[in-house]
Amino acid sequence: MNEWKHIFKLDPAKEISNEHLEMVCESGTDAVIVGGTDNVTLDGVMNLLMRIRRYSITCILEISTMEAIAPGFDYYFIPMVMNSKAKKWMMDMQHQAIKQYRELMNWNEIFFEGYCILNQDAKAFTHTNSFMPDDGDVTAYAYMAEHVFHLPIFYMEYSGKYGNPKLVEQVKSELESTLLFYGGGIENVSQAREIKEHADVIIVGNGIYTDIEEAIKTVKAVKEY
Template identity: 45%
Template sequence: MKHLFKLDPAKNLPHNVIAKLVHSGTDGFIIGGTDNLYLDAVEKLYESLVETDLPIFLEVSDEAMILPEAEHFLIPVVLNTTNNKWTLGLHQELIKQMGDFIPWKRVTSEGYVILNKEAKAAKLTEAETDLTKEDIVAYARLAENIFHLPIFYMEYSGTYGDPEVVKAASGVLNETKLWYGGGIRSKEQAREMAKYADTIIVGNVLYEDLEAALETAAIFKKKTV
């Protein structure tokens, strides 16, 4: 997967927009958000996508994100938080309550490093965002070699990150996939980050400039003869 759209259940997208996203060239969708998450909105958004053959990931940041019928769940583990409930506390509590019913084969953990101090996610998780390139590279190594996480997610949450930092983190990863999200608002930025990230995540621009969002996916669209 080179490109994923991230859709927020708290924000509305017309049905005709969903159809455009499905045929844009994207490799799939993440449904996820930070606040104002409600089960009925999550279900409605999931159902609007479910007929596509593209994968749909539910990012479980809240109980409202748990739909038993979903095929793929992402479990965020925030590596640069100063409050360990976001690395293991909430996870342990959920497993204690629901461990017998969790479809583990459909669950993928992702090691998050949140890098925009103004982002809601950074504030909620009490993330330490004032990090050097060396700090982030160390987190990447931690994700792969200590925690054996399948995904290392560099999340700039609405701001465009430093490609050289993404390149440096990518350079120390062999098995763990690097996902990049944050501030991609053009096909040029999509191409730039895709040189280093295994997967780029495009979210906010969907609600600000749909045509620009579609262009970020079109560069990956497979040509048909």
């Protein structure tokens, strides 16, 4: 994971053709995340996993609901929403998952993410009862992710909106061993390179569904960076 630069994120509640799925899985991206906010079901997750498994690509389930936890993924990412006003999204759901599944958990496959949702118009922002942090809040959360919680990943999630590259740079300066993931609004090569200048890994999601050709180009753009 330390060598990753690019990840595609697929929403199990959205339609993707076999042709476009093949383009994603054969693009040279480092991994594919399966995850979303609305209408994420076990059937949807399993169906998408089976389709992805036709290809030799690392596949990750980002857990947003316990009802859609499925076996067969290479890794499981568990978000801890640091700017949520509800303890549920920072600790309670994670506690319940460990209480219920810890005997089955392989800790070589499970990674907790310090999540910061930075688009107040995003469904995930409302769903997790988050507040809009200022730049100082965000850098402090990044510092906490590494030095307080010792999390392997800090994820700046702009959810379809292109974020602030200067803030990405500031956040990166707070991190040494924790990886900085960025997701949100990357639609072209220029944006991919601008964010990758500071983020360890960029995640491209919505672009898959709006302009697949441009989305695929972001892989080569950051791999050659």
